[in-house]
Amino acid sequence: MYKSLQSGRAIAALLVVLFHLGGTIAKEKYFDMEAFFIPFSFGGFGVDFFFVLSGFIIYHAHKNDIGQPKALPSYLYKRITRIYPVYLIIFTAVYLLALSIPQLRATVPHDFSTLLKSVLLFPQDKAIVGAQGAPVVIVAWTLQFEMLFYLVFSLGILNRRLGLLAVLGFACVSVFAPTTVDFPLSFFSSDYIWLFLMGMVCAKLSTQTEFSTILSAFLAVLGMFIFVSTSLDVVLAGEQLKSYNILLNGIAFSCIVLSLVAFEKKGKVLLNNKFSQLLGASSYALYLIHFPLISIMCKIAMLLGLQRAGVYGAFFSFVVIFFACILSSIVFHLVIEKPISNKLRYRLSSATTKQAPNALASNS
Numbered sequence: 355m356y357k358s359l360q361s362g363r364a365i366a367a368l369l370v371v372l373f374h375l376g377g378t379i380a381k382e383k384y385f386d387m388e389a390f391f392i393p394f395s396f397g398g399f400g401v402d403f404f405f406v407l408s409g410f411i412i413y414h415a416h417k418n419d420i421g422q423p424k425a426l427p428s429y430l431y432k433r434i435t436r437i438y439p440v441y442l443i444i445f446t447a448v449y450l451l452a453l454s455i456p457q458l459r460a461t462v463p464h465d466f467s468t469l470l471k472s473v474l475l476f477p478q479d480k481a482i483v484g485a486q487g488a489p490v491v492i493v494a495w496t497l498q499f500e501m502l503f504y505l506v507f508s509l510g511i512l513n514r515r516l517g518l519l520a521v522l523g524f525a526c527v528s529v530f531a532p533t534t535v536d537f538p539l540s541f542f543s544s545d546y547i548w549l550f551l552m553g554m555v556c557a558k559l560s561t562q563t564e565f566s567t568i569l570s571a572f573l574a575v576l577g578m579f580i581f582v583s584t585s586l587d588v589v590l591a592g593e594q595l596k597s598y599n600i601l602l603n604g605i606a607f608s609c610i611v612l613s614l615v616a617f618e619k620k621g622k623v624l625l626n627n628k629f630s631q632l633l634g635a636s637s638y639a640l641y642l643i644h645f646p647l648i649s650i651m652c653k654i655a656m657l658l659g660l661q662r663a664g665v666y667g668a669f670f671s672f673v674v675i676f677f678a679c680i681l682s683s684i685v686f687h688l689v690i691e692k693p694i695s696n697k698l699r700y701r702l703s704s705a706t707t708k709q710a711p712n713a714l715a716s717n718s
Contacts (some may be wrong), residue, residue, distance in 0.1 A: 358614035359407060360634035361625035366385070366400035366407075367637035370493075371679050373397025375672060379560050384652045385661055385668040392493055396585035401496055402603035403610075404641075405546055408500060409553020412507055417557070421514040428702065433504045434696040437475075437497060440691050442555075444642045445473060445491050450453055452644075459676050473667035478536035487541075494567065498541075503550045556615075565616035573616070577609030590663050598690045609667045633682060639691050640683030647682060650674045 372394035379382060380391035383385055409660045412433075419425035452458040463469050463483065469480050480487035488494040506524070510517020524547050531543035565573070584602050587595045594601060614624055633640070652671065660667035 355411070356615055356618050357626055357631060358618045359410070359611065360626040361408060361623075362403065362610070362614060362634075364630055364633035366403040367526040368680075369394070369400035371397075371676065373673055374399070374645055375648050375679075378525075378652050379668055379672055384656065385671070387665065387668050390590060390668060390672060394499040394587040399581070399585065399588075399599070399603050402546075403607045404496065404501065404551040405435060405476045406502075406556070406604055406607040406716050407556075407685070409550035410504065410557045411553075412503070412550075413554040413557035414561070416507070416511070417561070419509070419511050419625045423512050426508060428509045430504075435702075437500065439694050439698070440639060441475070441491070441494065441497065442473070443690065444639075444646075445494075448646045448678060449490050451650075461489075461587045468715065471631055473546055477502075477538060477541045481537065482519070487537075489562035491642060493641060499544070499546050499550075502542075502547070517539035528712075545604075548601060549607075550602040553611070556608050556611050560612060561614045564642060565612065565621065567605060568615040570613045572681065573609040574613035577606045580606035581610070585664075586587050598677060632687075633680065636683045636691075640679060640684040643680040643686060646677055648675055651678060 361487070373396075376391040376394040380386070380388045414512075416425070416429055419429055442523055449462055452462040452508070463472060468478065468483055468489065472483075472488065475488075475494060475497050478487045478489075480495075483489050485492045486495040488498065506517065506520045509520045524542065527539070527543045528545065528547060531539055536545060580602055584595050584599050584606070587593060617624075651674070655661070655667070655675075657672040663670070
């Protein structure tokens with residue numbers, strides 16, 4: 355992982371936290387102050403960066419596995435153990451907490467089918483289950499797209515042409531699907547799918563091409579210009595770019611990713627400090643933890659009567675909750691996520707080591 359991209363991941367995660375925190379503080383049932391949401395109303399675009407980055411990382415890490423079916427078990431093991439352990443821990447914690455509080459029981463699914471699909475990260479119709487199609491852990495809707503991308507890439511590992519056909523199939527669905535469609539076509543024709551492809555293109559370009567300093571700087575400026583434009587369009591409620599935000603952000607973040615990688619190859623690293631790197635490594639935990647933590651802490655703020663302090667109470671709650679999200683994610687990463695990841699990686703390494711002598715024996 356490039357250190358600059360790790361820092362970029364940290365920034366993107368913080369933007370998503372600010373987006374949800376500002377939106378929650380602004381809700382009528384809490385502090386009812388829109389001013390806390392408007393400045394960070396573009397923060398949801400951090401998700402777009404994650405998707406581009408995911409496409410970049412997967413292609414960069416597994417480009418040599420394409421067309422190599424024997425690499426599929428290792429690839430699937432790495433992807434599944436990256437996503438599910440942390441997700442299942444947080445999912446279980448949030449679900450049990452909701453069941454234990456009478457006022458929250460109705461907010462989580464009780465039928466087995468919906469619950470199982472939520473656990474397995476299967477896409478669901480938000481018109482039926484609510485919460486962006488991912489009940490319990492609201493932000494897990496993005497993981498549904500992530501799993502779809504992993505599946506499509508696995509087809510490319512099985513057979514290069516099969517993977518290409520799958521990509522072309524999604525492209526056709528996205529291009530020719532009507533503007534307004536129902537689930538599940540709405541899921542499979544989403545513009546978010548293009549962001550993974552953009553990330554893969556970035557990885558291929560960064561591997562095969564040496565970018566000059568001038569070109570790298572131009573890409574950085576162009577990417578930031580597009581990102582600032584889409585962000586201001588949201589903050590100022592212009593909504594002139596609303597229909598194109600995802601694709602425009604995909605282009606913006608692709609330019610930024612290419613620029614960051616090119617500059618890092620020249621020895622210039624974005625936010626090359628231990629905290630940025632640690633926060634970047636903790637970003638997955640932060641992404642999954644922050645939303646339920648914000649909800650819980652806002653309810654505690656109401657019980658403490660902080661809403662009666664007006665803007666001061668809202669500001670105090672905002673700051674405390676923001677840093678609580680960061681601290682919780684870092685602790686979770688260091689105490690739970692990282693040890694589990696290391697243990698699972700060790701198991702894969704051990705299994706690979708055991709298979710190698712067997713292969714040598716069979717060949718001799």
